[in-house]
Amino acid sequence: MAKGNGNGSSNGSANGNGSSNGSANGNGNGSKSRARVGAVLEKTDEKIRGSQAWLAIFRPGSVYRRGYTDSPRNRSYVIMNNVLYHLHPVKVKRHAVKVSYTLCLGGLSFFLFMLLTVTGIFLMFFYRPTATSAWSDIQTLETAVAFGSLVRNMHRWAAHLMVLAVFLHMCRVFYHGAYKSPREFNWVIGVILLTLTLLLSFTGYLLPWDQLALWAVTVGTNMMGYTPVFGGSVKYVLLGSKEIGNDTLLRWYVLHVLLFPFVIVIFMAVHFWRVRKDGGISGPL
Numbered sequence: 001m002a003k004g005n006g007n008g009s010s011n012g013s014a015n016g017n018g019s020s021n022g023s024a025n026g027n028g029n030g031s032k033s034r035a036r037v038g039a040v041l042e043k044t045d046e047k048i049r050g051s052q053a054w055l056a057i058f059r060p061g062s063v064y065r066r067g068y069t070d071s072p073r074n075r076s077y078v079i080m081n082n083v084l085y086h087l088h089p090v091k092v093k094r095h096a097v098k099v100s101y102t103l104c105l106g107g108l109s110f111f112l113f114m115l116l117t118v119t120g121i122f123l124m125f126f127y128r129p130t131a132t133s134a135w136s137d138i139q140t141l142e143t144a145v146a147f148g149s150l151v152r153n154m155h156r157w158a159a160h161l162m163v164l165a166v167f168l169h170m171c172r173v174f175y176h177g178a179y180k181s182p183r184e185f186n187w188v189i190g191v192i193l194l195t196l197t198l199l200l201s202f203t204g205y206l207l208p209w210d211q212l213a214l215w216a217v218t219v220g221t222n223m224m225g226y227t228p229v230f231g232g233s234v235k236y237v238l239l240g241s242k243e244i245g246n247d248t249l250l251r252w253y254v255l256h257v258l259l260f261p262f263v264i265v266i267f268m269a270v271h272f273w274r275v276r277k278d279g280g281i282s283g284p285l
Ligand code: HEM
Pocket: 102, 104, 105, 106, 107, 109, 110, 166, 167, 169, 170, 173, 176, 178, 179, 183, 186, 187, 188, 189, 190, 191, 193, 194, 197, 268, 271, 275, 280, 281, 282, 283
């Protein structure tokens, strides 16, 4: 492969030499110095392309690399050696790339998760999870921070839409019978993803520390308190105290920005890997 590349570049400048010889009669000195510059450039080009740094970046499989002949074997190499191409299989079934089959709902759920991560990081710069500052930080964000209101609303809407997208994705999978063998394991991973999505949504709901959030969490944790046998302990773990307050806010904040995102990313990776291992997207009914 390296040969193809090297030849391509040296041929180009060799031609340049040829033409400069032709006009050497009239302007000897000029064409000589041009030829010398050409030779130096060619040498430098060879040196750079032969360097370890260049070969490490533009190695076979790189999108920038040329010289691959278009053969089934080389196409496989390109896919296998490039992390971005590797996200997709070498061959895809025709129905799997049709938007009308999957409605891209899984991809949409993933996109919304990425959007939530980016907007969430922005919000973290302006929000402190304490009972005294949470609500006022949100007010400051809405009124005094550039794009604060926009980003907060993007985060809120993306959260609602992600719950909807994940649910519709599950319905699509069910409708196509894609939960059946060999995809039953991925269905279970999916159920875990749905649970984590709902948990992320619910823990985020408390963070503005407004009346709506406060009473939603009070009602939610009271319901959990009626769990047989362990009810009291479950409620205590969820509140981090005997009643809703600072400890609850800190606990749910850590779950919302750290633990649940971390766990959901791991399960998403397993989910995508399983799609590939189960032979790609299921076939049409
Ligand atoms: C965070 C949530 C989720 C994300 C980001 C996600 C992402 C994806 C993606 C990108 C695909 C490829 C095909 C497509 O877009 O439909 C897929 C397929 C699949 N997902 Fe999900 N998913 C999620 C939740 C779920 C849930 C809740 C279930 C079911 C309970 C599920 C079960 C499946 C199954 C069985 C497949 C294979 C479908 C087939 O072969 O036709 N996923 N998922």
